[in-house]
Amino acid sequence: MKEHLPYDDQLAKMLGRGLTSADRPGAIAALKRIGYYRLSAYTYPFREPPSEADIAAKRTRAETFRPGSSLEDALHLYEFDRKLRAVVLQALQELEVGFATKIGYTLGKRAGDGHLKLQHLDASACTVVNRDGVTAHAAWVARYEKLRSDAKDEEYVKHHVLHYGGEIPIWVATGFMDFGCLIRLYSLMDARDRKKIAYEFGLRGNGADTLYRWLRALNILRNNCAHSNRIWNRATVDVPPKFATQVAPEHLHHLNDLDNDRRQKIYLLIALTAHLERAVNPSSTWAWSALPTQAKKLGNVGGMTLENTMGFPDGWQELALWRK
Structure with missing residues (x-):
């Protein structure tokens, strides 16, 4: 069992590995508010690439940080992720209620x-x-x-x-x-009922199977949001497969063009959320207001952007999915 470390020692451990901080009182306050291990997850992207010793020890990153890495940048990532979770959860909760209503109404008719x-x-x-x-x-x-x-x-x-x-x-x-x-x-549910619900979500053909795979992946995202787990650069563990173009509307077709690396990042799930949430509430402003407003707040942190860490395609805001 590891020994308990006082907050001063926790900060010293981070700084001793090359992380910098221009605000020691603020750093201690952050450790008290967030906790060492939760905050460490947001410092991880700033670590050096693994050495041969790290690889032998099955570590994907070195223990030390890249020059110029600061705790303030890690805190920026933490706050960005915290607010992103709230925005995404808002849409997923609306989707969940709408989905429940459709199941209750459709199956209730039987x-x-x-x-x-x-x-x-x-x-x-x-x-x-x-x-x-x-x-x-x-x-x-x-x-x-x-x-x-x-x-x-x-x-x-x-x-x-x-x-x-x-x-x-x-x-x-x-x-x-x-x-x-x-x-x-x-x-x-009966295949006819599943197809009917999928149709209400804008899916055609074998859309019921596609909707099921989408929802299964989104349930994992919803749980991560609800339990305050990191989502901004988390790899998707249940990546929905590509769909036939006749199944989904055209504004989702660009998702099939994402390479395998981008498909494992959160943009794919955020895009599916945008489509399904708007199907539940056509007057929603989430896709063209709430989500883009928060997404843009990431900016460029140590070379990390929406495009290279979260799978957002170049020029994503010009796509039909994200416009009124």
């Missing part, structure tokens, strides 16, 4: 308990058995019941327990489902 009865879903998808010997639908129901139990003190849940014997229709139940639960339910 039956109030359509989420619990296989005859209202895709039986072949629901009966796939996982490695634990449990069907996909049974596993989903277990998660659903846990969320329902967690929401037992919500007024709308207590109302249905009191007046309807605890029977909660799908258009109400979506209120306590988290994004992951909703996405999994979507994958179990």
Whole structure:
């Protein structure tokens, strides 16, 4: 177990590796506010390339910092990322609510308990058995019941327990489902219903499969935003595949032109968020106001820009996706 370090020693450790700071009191205040390891994540891009010893030790960067690197630049990245998370989460929450509403309305037209009865879903998808010997639908129901139990003190849940014997229709139940639960339910719905919802998000053809892959990746981003994890230069672990051009609208076609390196960066997910959020709320200004305003605040920090660290294409603001 590592020894506990006082704040002065934490700062000394950073400065001893070549990082500079013109404001010692401000640096100590930042360590008290943010914490050494969370802040260290934003100093990491300023480290020297790995030496042979670093590579042998499986380190991707050296312990020392590039000349001219400052703690103030790392704090700029931290503040940029913190505000970017808030902006992105705002759009993802609106998308989540809109998606829940579409599922509740579409499946509710079949039956109030359509989420619990296989005859209202895709039986072949629901009966796939996982490695634990449990069907996909049974596993989903277990998660659903846990969320329902967690929401037992919500007024709308207590109302249905009191007046309807605890029977909660799908258009109400979506209120306590988290994004992951909703996405999994979507994958179990009747193909016609999935296609209908995908169509409402502007996707054609086999758009249901494409929408599912997009939402699955966006759920990871949403969770990182909600838990204050770094997102600005985080590699995407579940990169959505390229789509057929007839599936998605033209303003998204440039995403297929991104090379593999850029596809693993956050621009791809931010662009998908912009499209889906606007499908939920056509009057939204997020894509041409809130997101660009924050994105431009990165500027150029030690040679790091939107284009070379976050996957934004050159001239991105001129693309149709980011215009009124």
